[in-house]
Amino acid sequence: MGRERLRxxxxxxxxxxxxxxxxxxxAARPDGAPIYVILxxxxxxxxxxxRRWATRNKVELCFTPTYASWANRSRPSSGRxxxxxxxxxxxxxxxx
Numbered sequence: 001m002g003r004e005r006l007r008x009x010x011x012x013x014x015x016x017x018x019x020x021x022x023x024x025x026x027a028a029r030p031d032g033a034p035i036y037v038i039l040x041x042x043x044x045x046x047x048x049x050x051r052r053w054a055t056r057n058k059v060e061l062c063f064t065p066t067y068a069s070w071a072n073r074s075r076p077s078s079g080r081x082x083x084x085x086x087x088x089x090x091x092x093x094x095x096x
Contacts, residue, residue: 015047022050026057036060 022037029035037054039045041063054061 013042013044015044015050018044018047019050019053022054022057022059026059032058034058034060036062038062038064040064041066 018039025035025037035058037059039061045061045063051061053059
């Protein structure tokens with residue numbers, strides 16, 4: 001699935017769009033192999049309908065720890081993570 005298509009689906013953060021994105025990802029891998037999806041703890045990602053669908057379709061929903069946004073490399077602007085020249089560094093910075 002192309003990134004542009006996924007962006008169209010995920011433009012709004014609702015349970016319906018989350019489920020549509022998961023279905024699109026599953027359709028891209030129709031061989032039935034398990035799929036692991038990493039999600040934050042947004043309530044739209046945790047609905048009963050989504051969890052049931054994921055279980056029936058071999059999609060494992062892996063949630064990031066609550067209050068761990070500093071570990072999310074896609075959010076370096078939060079101020080708690082300072083990118084370095086080493087891509088392996090993922091520890092939060094402390095203010096001086």
